[in-house]
Amino acid sequence: MFISFEGTEGVGKSTLIQRIYDTLLEKNNAVTLTREPGGTAIAERIRALLLEVHEEQMCSDTELLLMYAARSQHLAQVILPALNANQIVLCDRFTDASFAYQVMGRGLASEKLQILNQSFVSRMPDLTLWLDAPVEIGMARAKARSELDRFEQEKISFFNKVRSGYQYLYETQPERVKKIDATQPPEDVLSQALAYIQKHITV
Numbered sequence: 206m207f208i209s210f211e212g213t214e215g216v217g218k219s220t221l222i223q224r225i226y227d228t229l230l231e232k233n234n235a236v237t238l239t240r241e242p243g244g245t246a247i248a249e250r251i252r253a254l255l256l257e258v259h260e261e262q263m264c265s266d267t268e269l270l271l272m273y274a275a276r277s278q279h280l281a282q283v284i285l286p287a288l289n290a291n292q293i294v295l296c297d298r299f300t301d302a303s304f305a306y307q308v309m310g311r312g313l314a315s316e317k318l319q320i321l322n323q324s325f326v327s328r329m330p331d332l333t334l335w336l337d338a339p340v341e342i343g344m345a346r347a348k349a350r351s352e353l354d355r356f357e358q359e360k361i362s363f364f365n366k367v368r369s370g371y372q373y374l375y376e377t378q379p380e381r382v383k384k385i386d387a388t389q390p391p392e393d394v395l396s397q398a399l400a401y402i403q404k405h406i407t408v
Contacts, residue, residue: 206405207288207328209299211371212336213364214357215346216387217394221336222295224395225402229293234406237287240297242275245282251275256354263355265311272303273321285328293406299330301374301382306356309370310363330381332405334398335371338387340364 210218226238242252251271255263276299287294300322307313340361347357375382383401385394 207294207330209296209330209333211301211333213340213343213367215343216336216338218297218336221394221398222297226295235292237292237294239283241299242272244279248275248278258355265313269307273325277325300326301333305367305370310367333382335375335382335384336387337384340368
């Protein structure tokens with residue numbers, strides 16, 4: 206099973222994914238934990254390029270293409286081999302992030318994303334857990350935890366567009382995309398996430 210986790214900055218994805226990974230391992234499940242952009246040595250180098258603050262402004266098309274370069278490597282080297290080995294794959298972000306950030310946030314044409322998905326993405330998540338919280342709350346958390354990367358330095362208006370992108374996906378693909386209120390206590394977020402996962406596998 207392929208499970209992706211989505212959301213704007215500071216909603217607690219990394220914490221939730223780690224706790225779900227630990228829970229599944231305790232139940233003797235074979236699990237792979239990974240992230241995007243990244244997940245392989247090459248893809249992690251592309252991640253660094255994407256997150257670094259550059260003197261030269263990165264073109265939105267360049268950003269999108271770099272995301273898919275990393276994604277192609279990630280699929281080939283990590284995700285597909287793990288799924289073929291009957292493992293559960295937990296992935297911090299996947300194609301929905303490209304729709305939310307590059308299409309809705311940057312304003313790129315959705316047709317560009319469709320072409321890239323059709324050409325380079327042979328497997329979509331079976332379940333996507335969207336952790337949702339007001340942008341101001343998430344950004345306050347992000348600022349408190351570390352120095353902000355290139356994406357985190359964007360304006361609140363940008364992240365509100367990103368959030369609306371996730372809302373659109375939730376409304377149009379309700380069978381796959383499940384919304385979780387990330388302002389709840391962490392234990393409640395975990396319980397709700399596990400409840401969704403339990404509908405597909407034994408946890």
